[in-house]
Amino acid sequence: MDQQASLLDKLFATGLLVETGVQGLYGRSGVFEDVIARFDALVSRLGAFQKAEVLRFPPAMPRAWFERSGYLKSFPNLAGTVHAFCGNDQDHAALLECVAAGDDWTGGQKATDIVLTPAACYPLYPVIARRGALPEGGVTFDLQSYCFRREPSSEPTRQQLFRMREYVRSGTPEQVQAFREEWMDLGQKLIAMVGLPFTVDVANDPFFGRAGRMMKMTQREQALKFELLVPVNSEENPTACLSFNYHQDHFGKTWGIETADGAVAHTACVGFGLERVALALFRHHGLDVTEWPAPVREALWGTE
């Protein structure tokens, strides 16, 4: 615990992260952002051969899409919904009175039609579906978004608002499984290029509640999720920096995505936790980026 607190303290002390008083909600310095941007660009260079279609969404999605996605079945505790004031002048006066008195002023806030994005690929699936059946070779997308998960923590690697870069593949089971295989290999090459120690292991998502126990077990049993782990907070509990996920026909069925020959499309994605990779780099190579090993600097900044 001390070591965790001290990594976060060091990041605050050097100004790489900026404390807000809320766990997992931090500002970032220019240096921190530069590391994120350079790593993001390295991912783009490594993934360029795929000629993926680039799409960027703001860190929120329509509530209707969110409801249909099934996220609430599995992770109701992590979701963040956007609420807003919808009252009249009288309600406004009452609200200000509550604020002034230090009482709860949020009771009158109403749910809007917007929900915070829980994973970068969530707004993508309905967009794929409405384009109609997939082309013969399937499709590959390039996404990046801030994502929200309600899990306050003193570990800097577990933030409530963080960026996720993703490549998403949709097509036949063979096409998406080959994609995941390839990225499990490329992901290890990528992390080796930036000089980080890692392991790859089968994993599960943090499914909620009693039902979640079984979903965790079956996800592991079927090896649907692998994570690339780097020790950041401790050696015993390394941090998942990349994940390689095979969703089978879950999103294809949910959204009605069809392959060229009319079968339910399968999907898979590779996710890069950008803040987590940056934190792993600072943890292993030091807080001063000018002192990082030459091969790591070259991989990220080139030979400038």
Next chain:
Amino acid sequence: MTADIRELISKHGNLSVDVATLADEADLYAAGLSSFASVQLMLSIEDAFDIEFPDRMLNRRSFASIAAIQACVDELTADRKAA
């Protein structure tokens, strides 16, 4: 013996065939049991028999057939019958 389990499967299994046509040993996944439905089925069995599946039983094998589910339920209620 398996009547209770069959009823729960027909209610929560969301199978593509009628449960009555399935043998005790028939593969429920082949009959259309999805991952999500198997979770709902697991919860309904816990409630109906007042049991809690230990982690070692939370796998696809435990829910692969009516007979497999019955074996889990029998094991978890064995103490109760003895007492």
